[in-house]
Amino acid sequence: MLEASWLRARLASRIDEAFPGLAPARDGRWTAPLSAEHRAVLLVEAMKGASYQIVFGISCSWIPTLRNRRITWHRTAKNARQQLWVDAHSDPETPFEEVSLLRSEAIAVAQIDAMIVELQQRAPAWWSSVSTLRGVLTEAERQASFEYNIHNPRPWTVAAFTCARMGDVPGYRRWRDAGPLSEGDDSLAEQALTVLLDRGSDELGAAGS
Structure with a gap:
């Protein structure tokens, strides 16, 4: 076993080597800014059966973590958090490459190379598609349509707070009621909504409108 x-x-x-524009952050994460308010993220993720995969996603400063009666915003590379991402649960019809510790080193190297090729083919185009608020909302809505989704935060939570960042309060409440909050409670969510509405419009908001 490796x-x-x-x-x-x-x-x-x-x-x-493959993604020179990404910088290592922490805990097997690499990030790069997509805008002033959100980041591309690559994450090395341990799977069942002594295997690993690499998932790609985004961390958004307008999507809070609501936990222990606190609101945490993810604004820096250091505290970037995978909040909307692509893996076998978000794309159930698409197989994802994995690498196993139970195989030989030569096989593992070949599996890693296949993973990197797959990422180079898929991740940049996906990041481009979510480079605006509207793009993030569209992808969150797509993922929310799947019956089985174990991501945390849930995609409807991402859609709700993205609507809030766009100033769309009815859209926020529609998605907020689509399913249970990923974390926290209603009072914390309402506090976070107030913060987002107070931010006003900026470059990302204008680009995504």
């Missing part, structure tokens, strides 16, 4: 430390080091090296 060592997880070897695998993570190999993945890190290949990600650095």
